[in-house]
Structures are given as structure tokens and as C-alpha cells.
Amino acid sequence: MNKVKHQILTIIVAVSENQVIGKDNDLIWKLSLDLKRFKSLTSGHHIIMGRKTFESFPKPLPNRTHVVITRQKDYKAPEGVIVVNSLEKAIQASKSDSSPYIIGGGEIYKQALAIADRVELTRVHAHFEGDTFFPDLDLSQWKESNNKFIHKDENHAFDFSFITYKRQ
Template structure:
């Protein structure tokens, strides 16, 4: 199963200057809970935005740089297709960014785990539109802003409305 996981604003903003534009501890906890123990597919720039590889996950890094040297335990590939090929079959695989990788994978994904941050921010990277004709919400959980979270946000899980489309 191929799952896209992201946090986006109401205008589908993901980030600016290769950084997230908010700090939502509950979103980080959910991301960690869902992706730990799994293969995660990501672009090189997204990978380089982390201080170090995320623990207990196998990183599959997509880059056009044929000489790219990733840390031990990471797999480097040249395309989304190659990334999917190196992942185990019959397991949930997570695509964690960035914007270009999401655009390439939205039509072949089985599920989208989205944290919708209820704000509009300036950004240079965006998540593709989740077409309500192709996707249906199967889980929704609202979280109001509080002392640790500057914005209201909603956890949403989408699955393909018609798996054959």
C-alpha cells in the first residue's frame, strides 16, 4: 500500500525554503506513530532538511545526482518507480515529500494521511489537490489550537473513492 503523508495549510502549502512553516507536536507524534518501522520515500532536498535520518525507518532517497552519498542504512535511487521497486511488497510504504514527489505519486497512491492546518501561509512548496471525486475521507479528527499548537488542525485519512480509477 502506497500512502502519502503530509501536513498542509488550507492553501496546500507544505513549506518554504526547505523548512516546515509551523511546529505542531501532535502532528509530529502522529507522523512518527504511522511511519516508524516502515520504508519512507522522499526527495533529496526533503532528506537534507532533517538533522539526521529518522530513527527506525528505512529511507529511500530519490535524487538525480548519480554520485549522491547518503548515510548508512539509506537507499538512493533515481526515480519514484525505482523507489517503489526497492520497497517490500505487501507492506505500507510512506511517501513523505517533497512537493515534486507528492505530485508524481498522488495518482498511484492508495491512501493519503493529511494533517490540514487551518491557516494560510506563504510557501514555495505545495501538496497536490486531493480531488474529492477520486478520494473519500474515512477518518477525521479536529484539534483546536492550544499552548503547544499555534493553529487549529485536522487529521484526515483519505482512501481512493474508486480503487479502479
């Protein structure tokens, strides 16, 4: 799978200590700082996702170009949403963006991990029951470049960390 040259492909994900990212096509936790960080990082960029992730939104997210990957041949998406049938085609559809983001779900993350340049990971310091998981990062391929720990408080039910990994 080829990336467009001069493009930094970033995976953005929130993951529990036991690698859970979701259950029943929904997020398990609500962390306002994580949502703000997601919005800040992805605004103005292409966001690449699977169909189920896209359908979990009440409506397309503002100020982002949505690229949805689905095997459904006749999938109908709202106007302005780009529909493709592979991660490679999603990356091609995002070639005008120097920094597109992969936002899920589990199957898309698995495919993208082989070619991504960066992972923006929110590590939720708790264990959860779930049905969707993020693959383990092979730390021989990834170098941690940033790590910020946030204590739980009245707005956040769990401790969590913002961690940036760059491909070595």
C-alpha cells in the first residue's frame, strides 16, 4: 500500500489499558479534553474512517473532509462525504492534505498501522469490556516523542495520557 509522498499519515485513537477502543459501535468513556484534542488536531484535515465509525456520528463533523471506507457498492453518504472501498483509495482521496488522520475503527486501524507515520494515542488508564480493539504497538518500530498525563477530575472519570509516537 502506497502513501502519497510528503504526506504525514496519523492514526488518532483513544485506547484503554487492555486495548479496548469501543463497544457496540460507541465510545465507552467521555473525556472532554480528549474530544477537544481530537477536534484541534483533525480540524481542517481529511479524516479517514470505516463506515461503522462514520455511522456512529450524529452528523458529519464540521471543518473536516470525511473519507469513508465501505465494501457496500451502493452506500449513500451525505453530500461532501467521499466514499471509497479501500484504505489505499482513501489515502489517494486525501492526497491534497499533507496530514490526513485515520480515526477508526478497529479494522481500519489494523491496516493503517503498517503505513502510518505517527500515532496520537490517548491512553485511558483503566480496563474496560469492549468488542473493538486497537492492535498492540510494536515499540521496536515506534518511538514515544511526547507524553502528557492528566489526572481524573470532575470532568474526567479516569486518569489518561496523551502520547505521541513517531515511526522510527
